[in-house]
Amino acid sequence: MEKIIVIGAGQAGASCVAKLRAEGYEGAITLIGDEPVPPYQRPPLSKAYLLGEMALDRLFLRPEAWYAENGIELRLGAPVDAIDAGAKTVTVGRDVLPYDALVLATGSTPRRLPAKIGGDLAGVHVVRTLADVDAMEPEVTQGRRALIVGGGYIGLEAAAVARKRGMDVTLIEAAPRILGRVAAPETADYFRALHTAHGVRILEGVGLECLNGADGRVVGAILQNGEEHPYDMVIAGIGIVVNDGPAQMAGVTLDNGIATDIHGQTSDPNIWAAGDCASLPFRGTRIRLESVQNAIDQAEAVAKNILGAGQDYVPKPWFWSDQYDVKLQIAGLNTGYDRVAVRDGGAARSHWYYADDILLAVDAMNDPRGYMIGKRLIEAGKSPAPDVVANLEADLKALLKA
Template identity: 85%
Template sequence: MDKIIVVGAGQAGASCVAKLRAEGFEGAITLIGEEPVPPYQRPPLSKAYLLGEMELERLFLRPEAWYGENGIDLRMGAKVDAVDAAAKTVSVGGEMLEYDALVLATGSTPRRLPANIGGDLAGVHVVRTLADVDAMAPEVTADRRALIVGGGYIGLEAAAVARKRGMDVTLIEAAPRILGRVAAPETADYFRALHEGHGVKILEGIGLTCLNGVDNRVVGAILSNGEEHPYDMVIAGIGILTNDALAKMAGVTLDNGIATDAHGRTSDPSIWAAGDCASLPFGGVRIRLESVQNAIDQAEAVAKNILGADQDYLPKPWFWSDQYDVKLQIAGLNMGYDRVAVRDGGAARSHWYYEGDRLLAVDAMNDPRGYMIGKRLIEAGKSPSAEVVADPESDLKALLKA
């Protein structure tokens, strides 16, 4: 193993190359990213960075010089044009680079509103990259009107930031309720009340018919209920598409993203995948985990397996979201839940997901203790009774010893 190429300079790609060096790999490492900046953190982009509370340099995962000091050929603003799996080469700007192992850490791209309903108008934004947020920032100012399309966590976080900047905010969700795909009604109710308490107008079961524009700039929208309203900007939070074009070119198997085995290897033994773009076997199904922690852990596991560790990657899913003064921490996956135990501790609140008697996941709002204990219980395979969990007087910590 002499040459490793990692395509995608996000959290997963950066974690992979760092782990390769930390594990003692002395061969050539090339990290290729389309953005003209070193790898950076994405979560603060739409929060602290957009609010002006974090400088650009603090976003970077490592100083640019670190890559050269560690013998990593960091190619910024570079696009991979082609992958030849048979020849084990990638083409970058016409230059052919050979690899012994190729890691696809290509991430995902936000879904955009269709052009035929005005999605290509100026003032219509998505939240993913530094460039996205830099383009949006001048428009997120007090006394302007924002329409948020999509009631998932991205949309809710965008609504929170817009309100903190003094904007008039309306959020629409075409499904019957916000967070319909990712959280229980109890959690949706909590965040609906939170946002409405901060002055956000939330419209559920209402979609977008079209955007109105003047001089190629958005000035308003017609909603599916027939209402027409003026807006100065629009933010779309309607999901993501996995960046799997290079995987298709390489001929590897796709299944809800780039399909990998438990080691992170694709159907081509020389090609691996990690991060948002990769799907992996978990609990008898195939999943993708769109989170920073998974990007780090999966990429590090791939790095070790490339070097011969031969270890299954066993994810320990956890996620978080910051909205106003509420920190949501999620442990586990709630797929297949049939009931929710609510633990109401006043300022601290948590929702515990069960399938039968088995604990699956926990949503903890300003409840770091509930989150941490829930996470440890899930990882240990322990399932306290829902009745005990729901009793705010019960000692959660004692459940770890049961």
């Protein structure tokens, strides 16, 4: 194999090319990204970077010089124009680049509010890229009024940062409660109380009717409950859309993302996928995992499998979120849970998800011990009884030996 092209210069793409070199691949590698900057960390963008606590150069996963030193051609600010899977070529501008293996690490794009309700007004933002946050930063200032649309983790993190910058913050969620898709009511209750204590006004079961504008800029909003308020800026956290344009060009199978097998290979044996964009088999169904951990692990598995390792990729999901002084750590996937055991240690709290008697996942708030033990139990296939984990007298660590 002489030439490998990776499309997508995010966490997955950067991890894939680094792993190819670490595994001893000596052929040509090209990493193509549509942003004009080298691969960088996304999680700190809306937190430490926006708050001014992290400098730009600390965001980059590696110094730009590292890529040249390792024989990796970086093509930045270079959207892909065409893929010819039969000829095994990628077209970028006027250049037609041949490949022996192609990796799609194209990630995702945040959903935007529709233009017909004012989503195209200046001052309406999403949180995904460095450019998004750089555009937002001058507006996140003390005394201004922010409307957050969406009560998932992105919206809640944005609300926390806006409050820390001294803004007046309202968060609306069209569904009956915040975190409705991703967490139990117990976790939603915890974070609702946390944000309310920090001065965020949370409205659940309330959608956005439209945004009001003046001179092309947002100045307020009408909510579906009839309320109308002035706002200086709006942040939308209403989900993501998979960047599957290159996959469509290549003609590979799509199924809630770019469908891959257990090795990361698509329906075309010369094309692979990893990261947010990849749909992979898991416990008899298909999932996409939108997390840094998965982007790294899956991309590294793909790199090894391109080189012939034949390694099954079995994800061990974990996630995190930082809000105010609370660090939420999540292990496992809670899909299909039917009960939650609450371990309430006051400052340290954890919610344990079960399906029948099987432990599926743990949400741990300022409880790194509970998180680590829960993660190890899940990965080992062990399921202590719910009443045991809820008992503060129980030694959780001893459960690992049971």
